Amino acid sequence: MKTIDILILAPEILLIIYSIIAILIASFLKSNKSNKLIFQATVIIFLISALILYFTPFEIQTNVSGIFVRDTFSKFFQILILLSVSCLLFMSKQYLQKNNLFKPEYPILIIFSTLGMMIMISSNNFLLLYLGLEIQSLSLYVVSSFRRDNYKSTEAGLKYFILGSLSSGLMLFGISLIYGSTGSINFEIISSMINFEGFFPGIVAGLVFLICGFAFKASAVPFHMWTPDVYEGSPTPVTAFFATVPKLAAVGVLLRVLFDCFGQIVESWQQVIIIISVLSMFLGSVAAIGQNNIKRLMAYSSIGHIGFVLMGVASGTDKGVSAVLIYMVLYIIMNIGVFVFILNMERNGVAVTTINSLNMYNNVSKSQTLFLTVLLFSLAGIPPLAGFFGKFFIFNAAINAGLSWLAVMGGIASVIAAFYYLRIVYLMYFGLSTDPLSGKMPIAHWIILSGSALLMLIGIINLYGLEKPSFLAATSLIN
Numbered sequence: 001m002k003t004i005d006i007l008i009l010a011p012e013i014l015l016i017i018y019s020i021i022a023i024l025i026a027s028f029l030k031s032n033k034s035n036k037l038i039f040q041a042t043v044i045i046f047l048i049s050a051l052i053l054y055f056t057p058f059e060i061q062t063n064v065s066g067i068f069v070r071d072t073f074s075k076f077f078q079i080l081i082l083l084s085v086s087c088l089l090f091m092s093k094q095y096l097q098k099n100n101l102f103k104p105e106y107p108i109l110i111i112f113s114t115l116g117m118m119i120m121i122s123s124n125n126f127l128l129l130y131l132g133l134e135i136q137s138l139s140l141y142v143v144s145s146f147r148r149d150n151y152k153s154t155e156a157g158l159k160y161f162i163l164g165s166l167s168s169g170l171m172l173f174g175i176s177l178i179y180g181s182t183g184s185i186n187f188e189i190i191s192s193m194i195n196f197e198g199f200f201p202g203i204v205a206g207l208v209f210l211i212c213g214f215a216f217k218a219s220a221v222p223f224h225m226w227t228p229d230v231y232e233g234s235p236t237p238v239t240a241f242f243a244t245v246p247k248l249a250a251v252g253v254l255l256r257v258l259f260d261c262f263g264q265i266v267e268s269w270q271q272v273i274i275i276i277s278v279l280s281m282f283l284g285s286v287a288a289i290g291q292n293n294i295k296r297l298m299a300y301s302s303i304g305h306i307g308f309v310l311m312g313v314a315s316g317t318d319k320g321v322s323a324v325l326i327y328m329v330l331y332i333i334m335n336i337g338v339f340v341f342i343l344n345m346e347r348n349g350v351a352v353t354t355i356n357s358l359n360m361y362n363n364v365s366k367s368q369t370l371f372l373t374v375l376l377f378s379l380a381g382i383p384p385l386a387g388f389f390g391k392f393f394i395f396n397a398a399i400n401a402g403l404s405w406l407a408v409m410g411g412i413a414s415v416i417a418a419f420y421y422l423r424i425v426y427l428m429y430f431g432l433s434t435d436p437l438s439g440k441m442p443i444a445h446w447i448i449l450s451g452s453a454l455l456m457l458i459g460i461i462n463l464y465g466l467e468k469p470s471f472l473a474a475t476s477l478i479n
Contacts (some may be wrong), residue, residue, distance in 0.1 A: 011049040033100035042107040043443035047085035067125035072476035077195035077252035092237030117249035126185040156233030174209025201216035218250035221279035231299035240339035266316035280307030280414035315401035321474035330390040337452025359431030371453035378420040378456040386459030
């Protein structure tokens with residue numbers, strides 16, 4: 001391997017080396033001190049990897065053996081993934097300690113899952129993509145059932161494993177159809193063949209199966225059936241992880257495959273994406289209305305938001321991809337803020353997840369109620385918060401691509417979804433007085449909650465300057 005290849009692969013190599021060291025430490029130094037060391041070191045390693053990616057000179061962003069690509073698009077997603085994982089891992093520490101789940105296996109599994117996501121997004125070959133997908137999935141199957149003494153957690157892990165295996169099978173079948181039609185699994189070669197020879201029915205059929213597999217990973221309708229049960233049954237830090245980072249990776253690899261490999265036949269996959277988008281927006285909006293468990297509600301909320309993301313994908317333009325990148329950044333920030341609040345929902349030392357437990361929460365903590373209200377308003381897309389601008393960019397991209405009717409459908413779905421977000425706000429300020437929540441939020445969690453809420457307000461000014469880097473990432477993918 002050349003020196004330049006080592007530089008390109010430096011973040012992945014660092015994660016692999018650290019994961020081996022962490023496994024050895026966990027195996028031979030079985031103590032609470034070593035557990036804390038692994039936890040803290042993992043957060044630091046993620047941040048170091050993000051810095052390495054950020055400062056990687058543009059000149060060495062290239063292919064490695066034709067199967068691994070490091071470009072502006074992959075850097076954008078991978079940095080966001082690493083920063084999100086480090087924040088989620090940091091804020092989950094206290095919850096895991098309190099619930100006797102503070103074990104070295106957790107951060108190690110998160111490392112492997114993150115490594116798989118990074119490989120997926122930079123893959124230029126279906127074999128490498130599938131390898132990254134399985135590294136991610138196998139880790140998540142275990143993490144979802146991490147609370148082994150809880151039958152709901154075990155059930156969540158089993159459901160996710162069975163349905164995840166089905167989605168992997170669909171993707172493999174799709175890849176085999178594409179390989180059978182083109183004789184290659186390399187994105188560039190497949191794209192060139194389509195460009196010069198046209199596409200065959202086998203390519204379209206294979207692409208449909210691929211999209212089905214990606215839709216499962218992103219929990220888009222009709223492949224969403226695992227999401228509410230897994231979100232409810234998994235430990236809350238795991239639910240927070242599922243609601244953010246794997247979705248980010250699924251969207252990134254979907255964009256990579258559709259535009260890198262099948263960018264010339266947008267009209268062939270656009271209709272499938274549009275159907276999934278509409279179904280996801282409306283099912284996520286309607287099904288969440290009847291939920292009384294806040295984790296299940298956030299599951300349906302995530303399904304609805306994936307519908308809006310797919311609207312940007314369906315536009316098939318660089319503006320649409322740029323809008324998707326902006327939306328995903330805002331989505332991650334909003335969900336981290338909401339889940340850090342959910343982590344601290346307790347009554348007499350017992351975790352509580354029912355929405356009714358938030359009745360008159362304003363009397364318990366006015367600041368936390370205010371911050372959560374801002375985040376919920378932003379998730380609903382209420383102006384002038386940053387969440388509104390995320391949807392605005394998506395709708396604008398759809399309209400410019402001649403999909404005005406889809407933007408109208410998205411607007412209707414947003415209005416419906418606003419009901420269940422506003423319902424929580426109503427309960428916190430005007431609900432019937434009940435036995436209040438008694439959990440006290442650590443200062444670090446309070447900073448994350450307040451910071452994410454303030455970002456939704458500060459983002460009104462210029463969206464943190466996201467427009468330019470997101471557009472550069474989009475153009476690096478499409479051009």
